[in-house]
Amino acid sequence: MKVLLVDDEVELVSAMAERLGFRDVDADWTDNGESALAMADKTAYDVAVLDMKMPRLSGLELMERLAEKHPDMKFIFLSGHGSEADFKAGCAAGCNYLIKPIQLEDLVALIRKVAA
Amino acid sequence: MASLLEKIRPQFWDTDSDAGAGKSLFNYRRIWRFAIILLVLVALIPLMVMAFIDYNVTRHSLESENLLRTARTTSNTRRSVAYFLDERTKALEFLVHDQGIAALRNNGNLAKVLASLQQSFGGFVDIGVIDDRGRQIAYIGPYDLLGRDYSGQEGFATTMAHGTYISRVFLGFRDEPHLVVSRKVRDSRSGEDYILRATLDTDQFNSILTQLDLPGGGDAFVVDRDGVIQTPSKEHGSLLTRVDLAIPGYSDTTRVEQVRGRDGVEYTVGYAYIHDTPFIVLVVKRTRELMMPLQTIRMELLWILITSIVVILLVIVGVATYLVNKVYIADQTRARTLHRMEHTNRMASIGRLAAGVAHEINNPLAIINEKAGLIRDLFVYKQEYANDERLLGNIDSIINSVTRCGKITKRLLSFARHIDVEMDEIEFKDLANEVIDFLRKEAEYRSITIDMDIPEKLPPFISDRGKLQQIFLNLVNNAFQAMNDGGHLSITARETACDQLVFTVEDDGCGIPEADIKRIFDPFFSTKKKTGGTGLGLSITYGLVQELGGSMAVESEVGTGTTFTIIMPLKGTKPEDKTDKA
Numbered sequence: 277m278k279v280l281l282v283d284d285e286v287e288l289v290s291a292m293a294e295r296l297g298f299r300d301v302d303a304d305w306t307d308n309g310e311s312a313l314a315m316a317d318k319t320a321y322d323v324a325v326l327d328m329k330m331p332r333l334s335g336l337e338l339m340e341r342l343a344e345k346h347p348d349m350k351f352i353f354l355s356g357h358g359s360e361a362d363f364k365a366g367c368a369a370g371c372n373y374l375i376k377p378i379q380l381e382d383l384v385a386l387i388r389k390v391a392a
Numbered sequence: 393m394a395s396l397l398e399k400i401r402p403q404f405w406d407t408d409s410d411a412g413a414g415k416s417l418f419n420y421r422r423i424w425r426f427a428i429i430l431l432v433l434v435a436l437i438p439l440m441v442m443a444f445i446d447y448n449v450t451r452h453s454l455e456s457e458n459l460l461r462t463a464r465t466t467s468n469t470r471r472s473v474a475y476f477l478d479e480r481t482k483a484l485e486f487l488v489h490d491q492g493i494a495a496l497r498n499n500g501n502l503a504k505v506l507a508s509l510q511q512s513f514g515g516f517v518d519i520g521v522i523d524d525r526g527r528q529i530a531y532i533g534p535y536d537l538l539g540r541d542y543s544g545q546e547g548f549a550t551t552m553a554h555g556t557y558i559s560r561v562f563l564g565f566r567d568e569p570h571l572v573v574s575r576k577v578r579d580s581r582s583g584e585d586y587i588l589r590a591t592l593d594t595d596q597f598n599s600i601l602t603q604l605d606l607p608g609g610g611d612a613f614v615v616d617r618d619g620v621i622q623t624p625s626k627e628h629g630s631l632l633t634r635v636d637l638a639i640p641g642y643s644d645t646t647r648v649e650q651v652r653g654r655d656g657v658e659y660t661v662g663y664a665y666i667h668d669t670p671f672i673v674l675v676v677k678r679t680r681e682l683m684m685p686l687q688t689i690r691m692e693l694l695w696i697l698i699t700s701i702v703v704i705l706l707v708i709v710g711v712a713t714y715l716v717n718k719v720y721i722a723d724q725t726r727a728r729t730l731h732r733m734e735h736t737n738r739m740a741s742i743g744r745l746a747a748g749v750a751h752e753i754n755n756p757l758a759i760i761n762e763k764a765g766l767i768r769d770l771f772v773y774k775q776e777y778a779n780d781e782r783l784l785g786n787i788d789s790i791i792n793s794v795t796r797c798g799k800i801t802k803r804l805l806s807f808a809r810h811i812d813v814e815m816d817e818i819e820f821k822d823l824a825n826e827v828i829d830f831l832r833k834e835a836e837y838r839s840i841t842i843d844m845d846i847p848e849k850l851p852p853f854i855s856d857r858g859k860l861q862q863i864f865l866n867l868v869n870n871a872f873q874a875m876n877d878g879g880h881l882s883i884t885a886r887e888t889a890c891d892q893l894v895f896t897v898e899d900d901g902c903g904i905p906e907a908d909i910k911r912i913f914d915p916f917f918s919t920k921k922k923t924g925g926t927g928l929g930l931s932i933t934y935g936l937v938q939e940l941g942g943s944m945a946v947e948s949e950v951g952t953g954t955t956f957t958i959i960m961p962l963k964g965t966k967p968e969d970k971t972d973k974a
Contacts, residue, residue, distance in 0.1 A: 285755055285758070287763070288755070288759045288762050291759070291766040298773040356751055356755050356758065375802060376757070376758040377760075377762075377798045380765050
């Protein structure tokens with residue numbers, strides 16, 4: 277199972293990827309949307325974990341562009357803003373999201389759930 | 393009495409003129425007083441003036457009418473009296489011309505003449521002839537007066553000089569009031585002068601006057617020019633004594649004067665001098681009795697005036713109170729709205745700030761979280777430090793602290809987020825827990841026990857979470873302020889049969905005095921003004937409850953505690969209806 281982590285905080289996303297590695301989740305990471313798109317073209321990811329707020333390309337936009345090319349890809353959002361209303365406004369019901377700071381175990385469980 | 397006053401006292405009565413946080417409110421009592429005074433002046437002054445004028449006009453017309461009527465009566469009486477006397481003088485004159493002095497000197501003939509006079513005119517007592525030396529040379533009558541000398545009497549000289557004479561009433565030697573009419577007669581043959589003299593009894597004369605119908609205790613009588621009463625008077629002295637009224641000087645016409653009698657009573661007196669006689673006709677009426685109708689008019693006027701004044705005053709006070717109360721209520725509503733807006737704005741600003749701060753902190757927190765987690769993972773998965781309990785413990789405490797911080801920021805975010813009006817599905821238990829969490833620390837410090845009795849199976853309902861939170865927070869905060877350390881706070885929630893949720897917040901604090909209880913929801917009413925209370929907390933809470941379609945009640949007993957009960961509809965109003973902007 278391949279997971280793509282996208283977050284503008286390098287420190288956060290790298291640590292997260294490493295931790296996921298410990299839990300048998302194969303995770304690649306990047307800190308911007310453009311490279312995420314490029315990476316997705318090279319590798320087939322099952323799940324993409326996206327930060328809601330990123331410079332240039334926001335989580336929602338990135339999801340739309342990824343979903344276009346990779347219809348099977350599942351998405352999980354991370355949000356630091358915590359406004360469920362904002363989130364729901366841009367995302368169809370059934371979206372998966374976690375509010376930062378997250379418990380890694382919650383994330384792993386969610387990844388396994390959406391990938392299943 | 394006090395409770396009645398309490399009941400009718402308008403709402404604006406107890407407002408402090410300078411009260412209210414930064415709001416310059418009107419002095420309603422002054423407006424009220426001013427309105428009443430102005431209206432009273434405008435309404436009552438013309439009324440009083442009209443009443444006064446009306447009274448004076450009525451009195452004046454009544455007075456002149458009385459004077460006129462008295463004058464008329466006096467004139468008529470004068471005419472009657474003058475005619476009576478004139479008739480009798482003329483009768484003597486007729487006798488002189490008809491009979492001649494020779495026939496009149498004959499006693500037999502004179503007796504016939506007297507009889508016919510008595511028959512036709514009446515009132516003649518006797519008749520006699522006096523020669524130019526004053527000796528009665530012929531006499532017919534009930535007394536033996538033949539040969540009596542009249543030369544010394546006033547009547548003799550006057551008749552000789554003027555031809556006719558009418559005496560005043562006198563008793564004479566008969567001791568019977570009578571008057572004398574005499575006429576000079578010249579014997580054409582001898583050229584000697586004689587006097588035909590007749591005595592009249594006063595009965596007929598009197599009856600002219602007594603038959604007058606005089607209103608108001610009126611009195612009509614005749615006096616001579618010295619003021620000696622000639623005919624019986626009811627009230628102004630007995631016959632042949634001086635009248636107790638002043639007699640004005642001679643006048644050709646009838647005069648009416650207001651005279652104060654010797655007894656101090658005011659009289660309206662008509663005077664009329666009768667020509668060629670010593671008589672003056674007096675018609676006397678009591679002014680007070682004449683003015684009697686005025687008394688009635690005055691009473692009526694007074695009643696109308698008093699009734700009008702009372703009605704006007706009542707209406708004015710009522711209207712002024714009503715209007716000022718309306719103004720007061722409108723002001724209150726305006727101030728309340730303004731304050732709520734201010735408050736909402738402030739809350740929104742705080743919310744945005746909190747959201748910003750929370751968001752900024754969340755990212756570094758997430759990093760700390762991940763890094764600490766990574767370290768822990770490294771220890772656990774790489775087995776290098778797996779057994780170092782101290783390190784693992786430290787990392788766990790870092791992670792725990794981050795979790796706690798995360799909870800705080802999440803709460804801040806949820807607080808900020810719900811400033812926006814937003815209808816949500818709400819589990820009341822969660823909401824209560826969230827709010828209590830804010831205050832749990834304070835409760836611990838003050839060792840306040842919080843009992844929550846909220847059943848698990850409460851149905852979720854649609855409402856505005858932020859507002860509900862605020863309502864709940866305000867109530868719990870109030871309860872905390874009312875309680876001493878070690879108090880008990882009890883929160884219960886129940887579903888009622890008719891789709892309502894009832895929740896109560898009960899404390900065992902100081903309680904609210906009865907006098908304050910009906911005003912605690914008024915804006916700016918605060919018992920903590922000195923310690924910075926704005927008096928807005930409960931009014932805002934009340935407003936919020938109303939906005940959410942609920943109702944709110946309070947029960948309190950001083951020293952025992954206070955219970956706030958809030959009833960919320962379970963079927964919330966549609967979110968579209970609530971369009972308040974933050």
